[in-house]
Amino acid sequence: MRAEHREELKLRRRNIALTVSYDGTNYNGFQWQSPPRVAVQNILEERLEKIFGDKIELAAAGRTDAGVHAFGQVVNFFTDGRIDVEKIPIAASCVLPSDIVVREAREVDKNFSALHSAKSKIYFYRILRGAASNPFVNRFAWHIFRPLDVEIMREALEILIGTHDYSSFKAASNVQRNPVRTIYAAEIFNENIFGGECLTIKIHANGFLYHMARNIVALVVEVGRGRINLDDFQKIFDARDRSLVPATAPAQGLCLQEVFY
Amino acid sequence: MRAEHREELKLRRRNIALTVSYDGTNYNGFQWQSPPRVAVQNILEERLEKIFGDKIELAAAGRTDAGVHAFGQVVNFFTDGRIDVEKIPIAASCVLPSDIVVREAREVDKNFSALHSAKSKIYFYRILRGAASNPFVNRFAWHIFRPLDVEIMREALEILIGTHDYSSFKAASNVQRNPVRTIYAAEIFNENIFGGECLTIKIHANGFLYHMARNIVALVVEVGRGRINLDDFQKIFDARDRSLVPATAPAQGLCLQEVFY
Numbered sequence: 192m193r194a195e196h197r198e199e200l201k202l203r204r205r206n207i208a209l210t211v212s213y214d215g216t217n218y219n220g221f222q223w224q225s226p227p228r229v230a231v232q233n234i235l236e237e238r239l240e241k242i243f244g245d246k247i248e249l250a251a252a253g254r255t256d257a258g259v260h261a262f263g264q265v266v267n268f269f270t271d272g273r274i275d276v277e278k279i280p281i282a283a284s285c286v287l288p289s290d291i292v293v294r295e296a297r298e299v300d301k302n303f304s305a306l307h308s309a310k311s312k313i314y315f316y317r318i319l320r321g322a323a324s325n326p327f328v329n330r331f332a333w334h335i336f337r338p339l340d341v342e343i344m345r346e347a348l349e350i351l352i353g354t355h356d357y358s359s360f361k362a363a364s365n366v367q368r369n370p371v372r373t374i375y376a377a378e379i380f381n382e383n384i385f386g387g388e389c390l391t392i393k394i395h396a397n398g399f400l401y402h403m404a405r406n407i408v409a410l411v412v413e414v415g416r417g418r419i420n421l422d423d424f425q426k427i428f429d430a431r432d433r434s435l436v437p438a439t440a441p442a443q444g445l446c447l448q449e450v451f452y
Numbered sequence: 453m454r455a456e457h458r459e460e461l462k463l464r465r466r467n468i469a470l471t472v473s474y475d476g477t478n479y480n481g482f483q484w485q486s487p488p489r490v491a492v493q494n495i496l497e498e499r500l501e502k503i504f505g506d507k508i509e510l511a512a513a514g515r516t517d518a519g520v521h522a523f524g525q526v527v528n529f530f531t532d533g534r535i536d537v538e539k540i541p542i543a544a545s546c547v548l549p550s551d552i553v554v555r556e557a558r559e560v561d562k563n564f565s566a567l568h569s570a571k572s573k574i575y576f577y578r579i580l581r582g583a584a585s586n587p588f589v590n591r592f593a594w595h596i597f598r599p600l601d602v603e604i605m606r607e608a609l610e611i612l613i614g615t616h617d618y619s620s621f622k623a624a625s626n627v628q629r630n631p632v633r634t635i636y637a638a639e640i641f642n643e644n645i646f647g648g649e650c651l652t653i654k655i656h657a658n659g660f661l662y663h664m665a666r667n668i669v670a671l672v673v674e675v676g677r678g679r680i681n682l683d684d685f686q687k688i689f690d691a692r693d694r695s696l697v698p699a700t701a702p703a704q705g706l707c708l709q710e711v712f713y
Contacts (some may be wrong), residue, residue, distance in 0.1 A: 212584075212586060212587050212647075213586060213587055214586070214587040219508065260587075260588070262588075264644070280583055280584050281583070284584075284585060289585070289587065289591075290587045292584055292585045292586060292587050294584040295584070295585070301516045317602075322539050322541055322542070323473075323545075323553055323554070323555040324545060324553045325473060325549070325553060326474055326475040326521075326551045326552065327473070327475060327521070327523075327551050327592055328474050329550050329553075330550075331588055331646065337463065362620050384645060384646060385592065385645060386473075386523050404658070413641070448647075
């Protein structure tokens with residue numbers, strides 16, 4: 192095969208982007224894992240290969256951790272498969288387990304990368320309140336039965352908005368070079384989900400350090416419980432020292448809600 | 453032991469009522485089953501015995517079918533166990549699996565029976581709409597991707613309100629003597645749950661024939677899809693003939709929402 196023919200074949204391949212929702216409870220995170228560990232990517236690639244008939248290698252907007260969920264994860268891949276793009280969600284529903292759903296599919300420009308083209312992301316973190324748990328919500332929320340002061344949590348979140356060094360909220364093991372990110376919005380609101388009173392924290396940023404969303408939630412909850420005040424919160428944020436923030440909030444409350452391009 | 457002493461012991465036992473929520477996905481319905489089948493009642497009785505230290509025999513407001521859920525199932529039982537009633541929900545959460553939750557506990561009059569004292573019940577039936585499923589909702593809803601005319605479904609539901617012979621909606625195998633019940637309210641409304649667009653049918657009645665709620669939903673969906681019109685609906689209702697109603701709607705959409713005493 193001549194080089195230009197190979198190049199032409201490559202150019203003929205379509206670049207397909209999918210918006211994917213998943214319940215992360217039963218997976219070792221999004222990113223591909225060596226068996227017997229199973230990540231969402233393992234399942235998606237294996238099942239999409241049945242639809243497209245060629246080897247699928249996904250790029251994803253966010254590498255969600257084990258137990259973290261996604262409503263609007265975005266992935267893309269190149270394929271020679273000829274299925275109509277609008278038939279992909281239905282075809283995918285026939286081969287995927289019920290905890291992984293392809294919500295939308297579209298053909299995108301050859302230069303589009305779900306990972307590198309992402310401009311910003313929204314994560315939701317859900318807290319289930321009240322004495323009793325809720326069997327319809329507890330896979331998707333952190334149950335806190337102690338009282339929380341929502342107004343002071345809102346003030347703490349407002350402190351985080353802007354372009355800052357978020358080193359205090361990075362993972363203990365994190366060695367990412369640049370700890371500066373921009374948080375566009377950090378909100379907290381009540382939702383009644385399946386009869387469960389939830390408190391949802393929404394963070395929209397141009398990027399997130401590893402564990403950043405869950406570490407922010409952990410510290411904001413300390414404020415809400417009255418264990419630290421807003422001055423302490425500001426000092427811990429300014430100190431850029433991960434060791435001052437309490438244990439990372441549980442994975443099951445976190446959801447990659449939306450990715451913007 | 454003298455007869456009057458036994459009677460006195462019995463009178464000293466407390467009558468405890470619990471409000472229980474469960475995700476019915478993994479159970480063979482509420483009512484006790486011979487192992488290896490597992491019903492919600494098997495788990496509840498076995499685990500409550502650990503808390504109360506005596507044999508627990510539950511009476512329940514509704515015998516929900518396999519796969520049906522409950523937000524507000526009510527049960528009661530007599531016990532010599534001395535645990536404070538307000539500590540029961542927390543104690544129960546320590547011994548129950550995460551898909552069964554005791555939301556409330558209270559001591560009730562000796563004459564109270566969760567089954568026989570019930571005056572009326574509300575069932576919710578959730579339909580998930582749109583082309584794509586939703587991994588946070590699909591355990592608790594019937595996914596219908598074809599369009600539904602909500603206004604005509606509302607009109608069909610209104611036909612059912614009142615005191616009527618609901619034989620058309622009984623289970624095919626049903627031999628209940630009296631098929632007359634009173635439906636106080638039959639409503640349909642939109643809910644956004646975890647990003648999923650749901651259509652919820654709420655039925656409040658003084659009682660339900662076996663499979664009645666799911667058979668009503670099945671026929672109302674036929675109206676919503678335009679496969680039968682309101683005249684046909686009325687005729688099928690009036691005919692008191694189960695064989696005219698399509699297959700029972702799937703169990704996973706149904707939830708025993710609330711019981712009134």
